[in-house]
Amino acid sequence: MKKILCALLLGLAAAPALHAQTKPAAEVAGPVETQPTDRFMLQDGQVVQVRGRRPMPLTKNVLLSNGTKINYKNGIVELPGGKITTLKAGDYVRPNGDIVFGSPASAAQARGDSSVPTATEFSNYTDPRPAPGNAAAMEARLNEMNGKIGLMAQKIGLLNQKISLLSTSGKAADTSALDSQIQAIDARLK
Secondary structure, three states, rough: HHHHHHHHHHHHHHHHHHHHHHOOOEEEOOOOOOOOOOOEEEEOOOEEEOOOOOOOOOOOOOEEEOOOEEEEOOOOOEEEOOEEOOOOOOEOOOOOOEEEOHHHHHHHHOOOOOOOOOOOOOOOOOOOOOOOOOOOHHHHHHHHHHHHHHHHHHHHEEEEEEEHHHHHOOOOOOOOOHHHHHHHHHHHHO
């Protein structure tokens, strides 16, 4: 009798495990096929995949190729490292897993900073100069911008050298030569 009772109890204990194995896993479309210009955003309380200007409603959770997971019902995004955030109006996820925030408040909330007022908006940058009037003027402006990009690349290189010097040196390193070069580049960028 004890053997029958034990077998019955073991069978009852195993039944939920067997049921769990047959239960379908959470619906995840993964990894989904995307184009570089696609984006996943919250629209009317659900996540949609926007291709061009056309939003396509999702019927499954999304797994991007880099491991980012997007819940299509509530906009919860889980990054590969385990960090979790929730999409707000104006936010979207690129196919490579990058999140673009629609407002400074949304970005602050994602990093756990509650000091940014919810009504804060990004300011738009506009070039105050008039548009170039001809091809030569356009070429001159492009050359100017390319020159600035080159200076910024030099500055990044110098800053990386400074970081390397400060991190590998056992005692206080002399970075005055690098600092003066960085200051000279800053003066040229103004």
